Amino acid sequence: MLKLNKLHHIAIICSDYPKSKKFYTEIMGFEILQEVYREERDSWKLDLSFNGQYLIELFSFPNNPPRVSWPEARGLRHIAFEVDSIEDSIIFLKENEVPVGDIMIDPHTGKKFCFFDDPDELPIELYEK
Structure with missing residues (x-):
């Protein structure tokens, strides 16, 4: 059996970075640990924590394809x-x-x-x- 310690993080790719950043910080209450713009990828990476635990990586990528996610699609x-x-x-x-x-x-x-x-x-x- 693989010896896991804990969940490290969940990675989420968003289509509208400012809108998602506001949602996860102002509505959901996550705290920003680090925010980095990766120029070579034209991408933002936002590390978010809750109650001191690092939980979510929020990414933006240009032209990302939509994913079927509701209600019972395969995957997360x-x-x-x-x-x-x-x-x-x-x-x-x-x-x-x-x-x-x-x-x-x-x-x-x-x-x-x-x-x-x-x-x-x-x-x-x-x-x-």
Whole structure:
């Protein structure tokens, strides 16, 4: 068995770098660790952390192709974050003009969860603690 320590990061390629940067920092609450413009690739790389843990690399690349990602395409299905209150989270997202799906109940745990999309329609799940 491969000996893994922890998840290191998730890499996301966006189509509109300023819009995605704003979404992940101002809406999702990630902190910027490092932001680098890579001139040779005409690409931004933004390293983001949450609660001191490095989690997301946000990239921009020119002319990147769209990826089918919703609802059941092969590949990464969604990323999920734990929250204390689904209801409070939905209120905040809606106040910031982020459309949110209905609250659902996990049939195995009885916990509440919901989905919304990032600016490139990457599905994001909120799962109540």
